[in-house]
Amino acid sequence: xxxxxxxxxxxxxxxxxxxxxxxxxxxxxxxxxxxxxxxxxxxxxxxxxxxxxxxxxxxxxxxxxxxxxxxxxxxxxxxxxxxxxxxxxxxxxxxxxxxxxxxxxxxxxxxxxxxxxxxxxxxxxxxxxxxxxxxxxx
Numbered sequence: 001x002x003x004x005x006x007x008x009x010x011x012x013x014x015x016x017x018x019x020x021x022x023x024x025x026x027x028x029x030x031x032x033x034x035x036x037x038x039x040x041x042x043x044x045x046x047x048x049x050x051x052x053x054x055x056x057x058x059x060x061x062x063x064x065x066x067x068x069x070x071x072x073x074x075x076x077x078x079x080x081x082x083x084x085x086x087x088x089x090x091x092x093x094x095x096x097x098x099x100x101x102x103x104x105x106x107x108x109x110x111x112x113x114x115x116x117x118x119x120x121x122x123x124x125x126x127x128x129x130x131x132x133x134x135x136x137x138x
Contacts (some may be wrong), residue, residue, distance in 0.1 A: 025130070069094050 069090045076086035 028130075065094055065098060 016065060069087070073083070073086045074089035076089055077083055081089070
């Protein structure tokens, strides 16, 4: 039996290599999309519970702060202040203390957020490594 297939030329081989590399990148991108989609679904499911817990926690903090105002008000009335003045002073004191604590958290978080870069270092490194492999193959 004679071999009827023609021999592969360098152009054919390079074309095949380019096609294989292109297919590899497409498959990697598709895998990344699929993985990101799965992870996003997991995050959304977990976020529902987090949101419900957050709403309930905010309500609990409101009730706790109200109790602090009432308790401080009682203390101020016990030392001789009128009820109206005690309620006013207690509300102002609790609001200022909670406001200072809140501002402290917000300002630290904003500083950390500004310092954060949203670069995809691992992905960039992986793609650069793949590009080097392609260059070496050619």
